[in-house]
Amino acid sequence: MKKDIILAGVGGQGILSIAACIGMAALSEDRHIKQAEVHGMSQRGGAVQSHLRLSSKPIASDLIPEGKADLIIAVEPMESLRYLPMLQDNGWIITSINPFVNIRDYPPIETILQEIWKQPQHITIDADQIAKECGSVKAANMVILGASSPFLDLKVENLEKAIRSIFGSKGEDVVKLNLAAYHAGLAYAHKNG
C-alpha cells in the first residue's frame, strides 16, 4: 500500500492540520510516513504545499516525484491546479470551491472550476458552506479531510481518533465541530465521488 498526497492551499488555511490528522491515523495503522512541509517566508499568505507520503514499505524521498501523486487535496481551488504536474493519470483532485482571493489578478472562479471538472477524477466541494452548517467556517479544512478520506486507505475510526487527539487541547466543542465537519465531508464524497 502506498499513497502519495499533495496538500495545497494558502498559508494559514490549515493544510498542516489536515496533514497531522492523516499522519496520526497512518501511524496508528503502522504505515511509514514522510511529510515535507513549508515553513518560513511563504507562510505569509503565499501558496503553500506539503508532500505527504504513506506506505507499508520504507520511504526514500521526502519529496514525491512529479507524476506520481495519487491525490491532490486542496483547500483552495486555484491551488489545486498549481500542482497538476505532480498528479498521476488516474489520480484524484479533492478541492474546496471557495477561492481565497489575496492577489489582484485572481482568475475568474468559473475558469478554475471548469478546468478542475475537466480532470478525469475530482471532487469539488463547498467546504465553507458545509463547515458553516456544522458550526464554523474555520472547520473547512476538516470538511476537505472528510471528502478525501475514502481515498486514503485509512480507517474512519483512526481518522476520528486523530481529530480528537489533535484538537483535544482546544476543548470538547472544537473537537465536536471538527468531527462534524469531517463527517459532513465524508458523506459528501460518498454521494458525489
Next chain:
Amino acid sequence: MLLGDEAIAQAGIDAGMSGIYAYPGTPSTEIMEYVQASKEAKETNIRALWSANEKTAMESALGMSYAGKRAMVCMKHVGLNVAADGFVNSAITGANGGLIVVAADDPSMHSSQNEQDSRFFGKFSFIPILEPSNQQEAYDMVHYGFELSEKFHIPVLLRITTRLAHSRTGVDLKTKLPQNEIKLPDNLRQFVLLPNIARKQYRELLDKQPNLEKESANSGFNSLSEGPVKSLGIIACGLANNYLMENFQDEEIPYSVLKLTQYPVPVDMISQLYDASDAILILEDGYPIIEELLRGILNSGKVIHGRLDGTVPRDGELNPNIVGKALGKQFRIGSEAPAFIKGRPPKLCDGCSHTDAFVALNEALEPYGKGRVFSDIGCYTLSALEPLEAINSCVDMGASITMAIGAADAGLVPAIAAIGDSTFTHSGITGLLDAVNNNAPITVLILDNSTTGMTGGQTSSAFGKVEDICRGVGVSEEHIKVLKPLRKFHEENVKTIKKELEYQGVSVIIPRRECIQTLGRRMRQKAKVKAAQL
C-alpha cells in the same frame, strides 16, 4: 514523528547536551523551539534561550564547551557568515566538551538571499562535517557528533538542508545520556590564540586531519556498495542519497554507489569507486564541491557528470525527478498546470504594523522621489513588492543602516534605513554607532513589532530596550521619535517623518505596534486561560 530539526533537538536532549544557542533563521528555527518546549529539557535544566545573533550564539556555545559540557549552536546558512569569526577560530582552539554547530542550508532559496553551501565553511576551517541523508541519521549523527567532537577536541559541523529540516518522519530514539560535569581544558592556554600558541594549535589541527579522514571511512555513515554495471559510479551526498534510492524502488541499483555523509572526504572509498567505474555521477544538494575536487582544474581524468556539465542543473535543490533524469530515466509527468494560474507570493499580513509605517514613509518621501530606502531582513522586506514598493535594498542582517551611511556620504541625502527591532539588535547597533560618529544625515526607522516576526514570533533581544540603546549609542534625545503605526495617526506620523528627513544628522524613528500574529496568539492564549478558570 519528528521534523529533521526536531530530531536534532531531541538528539541533543538525549545525548547529554547542557545548552543550546541560536538566532532564529529558516530552516533552522525549530531546533531551538523544540528544546524550549521540551519538558525533559526543562527538567534537566538545559539552557535554551535565543541569542542576539549567530556570532554571540557561537561564542557562548564555545564557552560552554570550554567548561567541559556539551553544547549545540544552530543557525541558517547565512548565519554562519555572521558566526564565521568564532567558527573558523574554534577549529584552532578546539573543543573541550562536545560542540556541534548546526548550519541549515537553503538550496533553491525558499526563505533566503542565497544558497551558499556550508560544507565549504567546514572544509575551509578544517572542521569535520556530518551531512545526514534522513531524519534518523540526523538524530544518530548528533550522538556521534558529540563523541567525535570530544574524541578529537574539535567542533563538528552538522550540515542540513531545508527538505530535511522541514520534513517529518518516525525516528527511533537512543537511551538518554547524563550531562557532563564541569571540567576545564587540560591545557589552560588551549583557547588563547596568541600567535605562538595559535601556530602550535593550527599545526595540531592539521595533524588531526588524517585521523578525521579515517573516522569518515570507518564510522559507518559513509558506505560503498558495489553494483554489476561498471559504466557509471555514483557519489550521492547527504539527502541526494534518498532521491537516488527513490529512483530504484522496484529494482536493485545496478551501479556502484558511494553514500557520502561524513567529511573530510574518505579518499580510499572515492578512489575505489573511481577505479571501478568508467564514469562518475556526483549528486550534491548544494554547490558542486566534491565534483570540483574530483574534476580538478584540468578535468583530465574520467568523465565526471554533475552540476558542472549540465547533467544536473547548476543551481537549485535536487529532487527525485532531477536525479532520475541524470540517470537517463524516462518519466510520465502529470498534465501541465493551466496558464491562467497566477503566482501567489507571500505578503504582509492584513493589519500588519509595517504596512502603516511604510504608507506613511512613502508619503513623507514623495518630495524626494523613489529609491532612497535601504532595508534589511525580516517581514518588512516584503514591502519591496506591490502594493507598497517602499524599499530598495535587502542584503544582509544590519546592512540597512550602514548602506544608508555610504549613500549619504555619496550625497544621497536624505538616505533612509528601515530595520526591524530584532535585526537591529542582531547587527544594527554597531552601524548606528558609525552613523552617530560620522554625524551621517540619515533617518533610521526601527520597525518595532516586538518580536522576530518572519521566523514565527520568537523573543526579540531588543524588547523594551530600543530607545535606551539608541540613546546609549549617542543619538540625541530630540531625534528619537516613537510612532504608533495606525491609520488613524497617519497624518501625524507623516509629519514627524518629514521633519526628521529634513534634519542633517542621525534621527531614529520607532514605529511601534505588536506583530498581528503574536498579538492574535496572545489573545487566544488569554481566552483559553480565562475559559479554563470559569
